[in-house]
Amino acid sequence: MEEPRIGVYVCWCGTNISKMVDVEAVTKEVSTLPSVVLSKNYKYMCSDPGQDLIIKDIKSHNLNRVVVAACSPRLHELTFRNACEKAGINPYLFEMANIREQDSWVHTDRTEATKKAIDLVIAAIRRVRYHESLQKRSVNVDPSTLIIGGGISGMTAALEIANAGKKVFLIEKADHLGGQVARFDLTFPHLSSAQQMIGPMIQRVENHPMINVYLNTELKEVKGYIGNFTARLQFMGVEQPEITFGNIIAAVGLKPFDPSVIEEYSYGKFPDVITSLEFEDKLRAGRILTKYGKEPRNVAIIHCVGSRNKKYHEYCSRVCCMVALKFVHEIRAALPDANIFEIYADMRAYGKGHEEFYAMTTHKQIIFLMYDQQKRLPVISEAHRDDDCNMLIEMNELLSGIDIEVPVDMVILMVNMEAHDNVKEVVRAIGVSLCGNQFFIEKHPKLDPVATTTGGVYIVGTCQGPKDIPDSVAQAKAAAARILGTIAQGSVAVEVTTAVVNESLCCGCQTCISVCPYTALSYDEIKKASVVNEVLCKGCGTCGGCCPAGAITSKHFTDRQILSEIEGIMSMSY
Amino acid sequence: MAQESTKPKLKLAIYWGAACGGCCVSVLDTHEKLLDIVAAADLVFWPIAMDIKYKDVENMPDKSIDLTLFNGAVRNSENKHLAQLLRQKSKILVAYGSCAYMGGIPGLANFFSRNEIFKRAYEETESTLNPDKTIPLHSFKVKEGILEIPEMFNDVFPLNQIVDVDYYIPGCPPQSERLLEVFSAIVSGIGLPPAGSVVGANDKTNCDECKRKKSDKKQIKRFYRPWEIQDDKETCFIEQGVICMGPATRGGCGVRCVEGNSPCRGCYGPPPGATDPGAKMMAAIGTMIAADKPEEIDEIIETIVDPAGLFYRFSLPGSILGRKIL
Numbered sequence: 001m002e003e004p005r006i007g008v009y010v011c012w013c014g015t016n017i018s019k020m021v022d023v024e025a026v027t028k029e030v031s032t033l034p035s036v037v038l039s040k041n042y043k044y045m046c047s048d049p050g051q052d053l054i055i056k057d058i059k060s061h062n063l064n065r066v067v068v069a070a071c072s073p074r075l076h077e078l079t080f081r082n083a084c085e086k087a088g089i090n091p092y093l094f095e096m097a098n099i100r101e102q103d104s105w106v107h108t109d110r111t112e113a114t115k116k117a118i119d120l121v122i123a124a125i126r127r128v129r130y131h132e133s134l135q136k137r138s139v140n141v142d143p144s145t146l147i148i149g150g151g152i153s154g155m156t157a158a159l160e161i162a163n164a165g166k167k168v169f170l171i172e173k174a175d176h177l178g179g180q181v182a183r184f185d186l187t188f189p190h191l192s193s194a195q196q197m198i199g200p201m202i203q204r205v206e207n208h209p210m211i212n213v214y215l216n217t218e219l220k221e222v223k224g225y226i227g228n229f230t231a232r233l234q235f236m237g238v239e240q241p242e243i244t245f246g247n248i249i250a251a252v253g254l255k256p257f258d259p260s261v262i263e264e265y266s267y268g269k270f271p272d273v274i275t276s277l278e279f280e281d282k283l284r285a286g287r288i289l290t291k292y293g294k295e296p297r298n299v300a301i302i303h304c305v306g307s308r309n310k311k312y313h314e315y316c317s318r319v320c321c322m323v324a325l326k327f328v329h330e331i332r333a334a335l336p337d338a339n340i341f342e343i344y345a346d347m348r349a350y351g352k353g354h355e356e357f358y359a360m361t362t363h364k365q366i367i368f369l370m371y372d373q374q375k376r377l378p379v380i381s382e383a384h385r386d387d388d389c390n391m392l393i394e395m396n397e398l399l400s401g402i403d404i405e406v407p408v409d410m411v412i413l414m415v416n417m418e419a420h421d422n423v424k425e426v427v428r429a430i431g432v433s434l435c436g437n438q439f440f441i442e443k444h445p446k447l448d449p450v451a452t453t454t455g456g457v458y459i460v461g462t463c464q465g466p467k468d469i470p471d472s473v474a475q476a477k478a479a480a481a482r483i484l485g486t487i488a489q490g491s492v493a494v495e496v497t498t499a500v501v502n503e504s505l506c507c508g509c510q511t512c513i514s515v516c517p518y519t520a521l522s523y524d525e526i527k528k529a530s531v532v533n534e535v536l537c538k539g540c541g542t543c544g545g546c547c548p549a550g551a552i553t554s555k556h557f558t559d560r561q562i563l564s565e566i567e568g569i570m571s572m573s574y
Numbered sequence: 575m576a577q578e579s580t581k582p583k584l585k586l587a588i589y590w591g592a593a594c595g596g597c598c599v600s601v602l603d604t605h606e607k608l609l610d611i612v613a614a615a616d617l618v619f620w621p622i623a624m625d626i627k628y629k630d631v632e633n634m635p636d637k638s639i640d641l642t643l644f645n646g647a648v649r650n651s652e653n654k655h656l657a658q659l660l661r662q663k664s665k666i667l668v669a670y671g672s673c674a675y676m677g678g679i680p681g682l683a684n685f686f687s688r689n690e691i692f693k694r695a696y697e698e699t700e701s702t703l704n705p706d707k708t709i710p711l712h713s714f715k716v717k718e719g720i721l722e723i724p725e726m727f728n729d730v731f732p733l734n735q736i737v738d739v740d741y742y743i744p745g746c747p748p749q750s751e752r753l754l755e756v757f758s759a760i761v762s763g764i765g766l767p768p769a770g771s772v773v774g775a776n777d778k779t780n781c782d783e784c785k786r787k788k789s790d791k792k793q794i795k796r797f798y799r800p801w802e803i804q805d806d807k808e809t810c811f812i813e814q815g816v817i818c819m820g821p822a823t824r825g826g827c828g829v830r831c832v833e834g835n836s837p838c839r840g841c842y843g844p845p846p847g848a849t850d851p852g853a854k855m856m857a858a859i860g861t862m863i864a865a866d867k868p869e870e871i872d873e874i875i876e877t878i879v880d881p882a883g884l885f886y887r888f889s890l891p892g893s894i895l896g897r898k899i900l
Contacts, residue, residue, distance in 0.1 A: 505845055507781035509812075509821040513790035515861045523790065528782070548822035548858040549779040550848030559849055 004035040004129045007063040008121065009054060011045035011070035013100055020104035022114040026069065029118045033125055037061050046076045051083040058087035065131065067124045069097040069117065090133035092496070092556060097124040119569050126568030130561045138491045139535055141227035142246035144169065145483055148219055148426060151179020152198065153461025153472040154251035155205045160480035162210035166487055169243050170205065171214040171233060177202045179253055180462075185283035187469060188326040189357035195284070214240070222248070222429045225535040226456030226492055231429075247456045247483040248430055250440060251476065252423065254462040257306035257313070257416035264377040265305070265413060272296070272390060273380060273411045275305075276323055283327075288334050288410075290390070296338060296409035298389050299331055303344040304373055306416035313416050315437055317466040320414040321348045325361045327412060332364045340366045341406050343395065345373035351468065369406065370398040380411055417466045430457050431518055439465045450479040453538060454518060455494065458482060497539035497556040503529040505551035512543035512552060584640040584761060586611070587619035587631075588670075589660055591653035592680040592730065593646025597671040598622040600747035601643070607754055614761050615641070619660075631659055639663045641760055643670040643743075647680045647891065648731040651712075652724035661737040666760060669733040670753075672746040672841045675772075677891025679746070681730045682883055684890050684897035688728045732892040741766075743774040746841035746888060749827055772846070775826030779845050780838050783829050784820055786810045793864035797877040800837060811837040812862065817884060822848060822855040841888050850894040852885035 010027050012018035023041040031039040038061060042050050045068055057063055066089070068080050073096040081091035099117040107113040143166050147154045150172030158168045176182070182202075184194035205211055217240070220232040229248060233240040256277050259267040267273045271291035274282075282288055290296050301324045306312040324342065331340055349358040362368075371378050378395035389407035396403050419438030427434055431454040433441045440459040443451040450458050458479035461472040486492050499520070506529035512521050513530065520536035521543055523529075530552070532543075541554040553559070590598060598620075602608065618639060619626050642664040648654050661667050672678040683691060692709045696702065712725040733739050743756055752774030759765045759773075767773060781788060788810045798815045805811075811818035811832070819840030820832060831838050844851035859878075865871040878884065886893060 502847070505777055505779075505847060507779040507821060507825075507845075508788065509779070509781040509810075509858075510788055510790040511792060511821060511858045511861060514792065542861075546858045546861040548848070548851075548854045549781075549845050550854060551845075553847075559847070563849070 002064060004065050005037045005061070005063050006035050006065040006067060006125055006128060007054065007057050007061065008036055008039035008067045008125060009045050009050075009069065010039070010041040010099075010117075010121070011050070011068065012041060012043045013071060013104075014043065017070070017100050017104045017117075020107055020110055020113045021099055021117045022110065023117075025114050026099075026117045026121055030121050030125060033122065035065075035129060036125060037063060045070050046079050051079065051086075054080065054083045055087040058084065058089055064089055064093060065128045066094045067097060067121065067128050068094070069099045069121045069124065071100040072098050072102075092134040093128070093131050095124045095128035095131065097121045115572070119572055122571055123565045123568035126571075127561050127565040130558065130564055131556070134496045134555055136493060136496055137534070138493045139225070139227045140491050141486050141489070142229070142244055143167065143487045144243075144245035145247045145249065146171070146222075146229065146231060146243070146245045147249045147251060148430075149179065149251035149253055149461070149463070150174070150177040150205075150213070150215075151251060151253045151461060151472075152181045152201070152469060153253070153476045154179070154249065155201055156473050156476035157249050157251065157460060157480045158205055158211050159201070159208065160477055161483060162208045164480075164484050165210065166484065167245075168208075168211045169214065169231075169245060170211055171217045171219060173216065173218050175216050177205060177213065177215070180256075180277075181469065183277055183280050183284075185280050186326060186330060188322040189351075189353040191326065191329060219426060219429050222431075225533070226454075226494065227486070228535075229456065247458065247486065249458045249460055249476075249479050249483070250426060250430060250432065250463055251459075251461045252420060252426055252463045254417040254466060255420050257418045259305050259413045259415055262305065262312070262377070264379045265302070265411070266380050267413060270380065270382070270391060270411075272409060273413065275413050275415045276320065276327070277415070279327060279412045283330055288331065290409055294409070295335060298339045298341070298406075298408045299335070299410045299412065300341040300343055300393055300406055300408040301327055301412045301414060302378060302393075303342070303414045304346070304416075305413040306418070308345065308373055313418060313437065315466070316348065317416045318348070319466060319468045320416070322351070322354055322357065322468070324412075324414050325349075325357055328361050328364055328366055332366075339407075340364070341393075341408070342366055342368045343371060343378055343393065343406070344368065345371055351470075369395065369404070371395050372398050378406075380408075383407065417462060419463075423463070430454065432457055432459065433517065437465075439463065450475050450482065455492065455538075456486075494535050495537060495539050497554065498534045498537035499532050499539065499541070499543050499552050499554050501530050501532055502551045502553070503527055505549055506530055507549045507551070509548065511546055511548060515542050515546050517542065584615035585618045585638060586615035587639045587642040587660060587664065588617070588622075589619065589642065589644050589646075589656055590621065591644065591646030591657065591674065591733070592649030593671070593673055594679070595622065596747040597643075597645030597673075600671075600745075600750050600753065603747075603750040604754055605750075607750075611754075611757060614757075628656070628659070631656075631663060634663050636662055637665050639665065641666045641668065641757075643668050644674050644733055645671040645747075647673040647677050648727075648733060648736050649680055649683075650724040650726045654727075654731075654736055657733060657736045666740045667733075667737065668741045668743055668756075669739045670743050671748055672744055672843065672888040674733040675742045675744050675892065676843050676889040677730050677732045678841075678888050681732070681889070681891040682887070683730050685882060686898070687900050688726055690900075729897055730891050735891070740769045742772045744772060744824060744842040745774070745827060746839075748774055749830075752826055772824070772843070775824040775842050777846055778825055780820035780823050780825045780827075780829050780832070780842075781810075783825050784810075784832050785829075786832065789813065792862040794859075794862045794874065795864050796874060799879060805835055807835055812859075817855075817859060817878065819851070819855060819885075819887075821858060822851045839887055840885075843889060843892075851889050852882075852893055852895065855885050856881070 010023045027039045027041045084094045085091045097120040147170045158170045162168045181198045187194050217235045222231045227246045230244045307317045349355045378393045390409045393406040432452045440463045442449045460475040460479045508528045518536045520533045524531045544552040544554045642660045669675045696709045713722045756774045818837035820838035823840045824842040848854045863874045
């Protein structure tokens with residue numbers, strides 16, 4: 001290893017850091033540490049003059065390591081890495097100490113905060129000494145895209161990509177396209193027809209020269225990595241020729257919750273207790289009739305069925321409140337004299353035009369009854385022979401506090417949206433993670449909501465979490481834009497800080513193989529050692545952590561680097 | 575080696591610190607090859623076999639001993655004195671065996687304090703009757719004068735935490751074959767690695783030599799002690815739910831425990847690059863726990879009997895952990 005020559009730069013961040021940290025003291029304290037050639041402070045290190053300072057010093061003082069103590073590396077690590085690169089040293093010979101988010105912003109004692117800044121900077125100095133040059137790598141991108149799921153999200157993304165002239169393989173396990181939306185009658189809040197929206201879209205997808213639609217088809221296996229995937233498909237149980245593509249969009253959606261597990265509602269026992277989707281079928285057929293062909297005189301709509309309840313699903317399905325209000329409009333139009341009861345736990349009308357839609361519904365002579373979702377669900381029972389209705393709902397009306405009986409002839413259960421039973425198979429094939437609710441996890445909940453931690457794999461629509469049509473469509477278009485972006489680039493950068501197996505230490509115990517979330521590790525029978533596919537590896541470090549033989553190291557996160565950092569942070573005794 | 579008899583013979587010393595005696599026996603276990611050792615070297619100090627006083631060692635010139643094999647950990651003031659003395663008198667000082675190398679079995683005492691150990695040993699053990707609560711003292715006044723015994727430290731130390739060590743030969747005890755290899759290398763001066771190296775052991779861990787079938791299917795629902803399973807004698811112990819330290823332990827012993835259908839206990843210590851074998855093995859075992867829900871993780875971990883003693887059986891004082899903070 002060449003003798004390290006370290007330049008240290010302490011940023012004021014205006015007053016953000018300098019108000020709580022004595023930057024002069026920090027600069028001085030670290031200036032005498034071994035290998036530190038110079039240490040300076042400046043008002044805004046990220047500004048052009050700040051970066052120029054680093055570039056000039058690297059050249060004139062022959063620096064080969066740089067430490068900047070400033071904000072979070074999430075914000076400016078790339079900025080300073082680029083500055084290092086501009087000055088001719090490898091960008092990975094840089095380390096950042098976060099003395100803003102982790103120090104000045106969160107402390108109130110200037111002396112203590114200054115001490116902490118010194119510790120953090122010493123840790124970075126000790127670490128950067130052991131940094132090694134790493135080389136950037138990229139792979140070419142196959143311009144075709146695989147889309148899993150032919151609902152509105154999958155079809156939207158398919159059209160977006162295909163209209164840009166790029167090939168799409170759209171696979172759907174059912175025998176038709178359209179997904180859940182194909183079952184809807186009207187949509188909220190505009191009460192426009194779902195059929196008139198989805199029908200022409202299905203036709204455009206089916207007739208598009210750049211889209212290959214595979215119905216009755218399931219994904220069996222995906223191999224490869226961003227830009228270069230292959231997949232095995234099965235059409236009605238028969239293996240299909242392998243397809244190759246560069247990106248994947250998962251749009252597998254959610255399915256309606258089966259309410260028969262909720263005893264109080266007697267779903268499956270009473271024929272006129274139906275789910276919201278079954279009611280959509282009736283609306284599409286054009287007649288609202290009970291099992292015995294009569295128009296119901298009393299209709300109840302129960303909200304939050306399987307939602308917001310620890311026994312079933314803790315989360316809110318987001319759309320059911322609005323769908324219920326849409327039903328109110330449709331029922332009122334069809335049955336002007338019927339009694340309509342909205343039995344709700346909480347009314348959620350958060351979206352554009354939704355509150356207005358709710359307000360409009362209140363003028364439709366509806367009886368709103370509130371129940372306590374946590375304490376006591378309404379109970380549906382058979383009415384007495386001499387009652388003027390088929391069923392009774394016993395409930396405690398929360399706003400009045402009174403126990404009441406609601407006469408009903410038809411009950412619509414607003415069922416929750418939940419994950420498909422076989423979602424884990426898709427998840428395993430494409431290498432994404434699931435949250436506790438079995439929803440696909442995005443790369444970043446705010447800043448990267450359609451990407452996943454696996455390069456080239458995107459998630460759109462409800463498989464990422466319950467959402468309505470506009471949100472699903474927006475996600476689909478966002479993922480399509482991301483993919484068209486990488487296709488236009490022609491190649492993508494792949495992770496540099498990957499894991500490395502030292503084959504002379506690997507004992508072949510294979511502990512690492514199954515822990516890799518990206519299937520980047522495999523066991524080489526000839527070498528009798530594990531090998532890393534560097535294109536698949538994301539450098540998460542899981543394999544290095546679990547390798548009992550110490551044979552796997554993660555580039556840029558070696559034991560030597562991390563232990564030096566810890567030693568550095570512990571080195572001062574005040 | 576007969577023709578080399580004209581060459582001056584090496585001076586060899588063997589000492590035991592906090593040890594069980596097994597390391598000294600492993601030297602005898604070289605059987606007839608011991609004669610080759612004696613042909614090449616004069617044994618100048620070996621308390622288990624020869625009647626020589628510490629005073630005699632103190633009177634030797636500095637660096638007059640060519641090679642000292644120091645076995646056992648440093649547990650008391652006597653061990654420490656001899657470690658320092660032998661360092662001063664020896665050209666090459668070897669930490670011989672797991673105790674001198676990492677702290678070994680006596681090093682498990684670092685999970686307790688000296689006071690706790692004295693209390694257990696001199697007051698609480700089932701066979702002890704000590705109503706006056708008498709415990710050993712470093713010095714004690716009798717009418718004839720002051721009696722002194724070595725002072726037991728609060729901590730157990732591996733040899734290199736007391737003095738500089740040239741080589742480490744791991745094992746509990748080291749395989750006698752490995753000792754012979756290292757000894758001939760020292761005699762000939764050929765093939766010796768740089769000072770500070772572990773010798774007489776492999777870089778790869780035991781799984782490399784282990785003949786049992788291994789796969790990436792290490793999914794454990796419950797851990798077993800060896801006697802709790804019907805070992806099929808061919809599947810990796812870990813895959814049968816028995817914790818085997820083999821993956822985190824240097825080869826060199828010839829996988830003798832596993833060949834004898836018993837899991838590796840880890841006496842050869844960590845491979846190069848693994849700083850803390852206990853932590854490494856725990857991290858590896860952690861990935862194998864096949865729990866469907868978080869509570870199940872705890873239930874499965876509960877089935878590991880004495881995890882600290884299991885994972886750090888030979889390595890506690892020499893690990894990053896060092897000891898239990900009391």
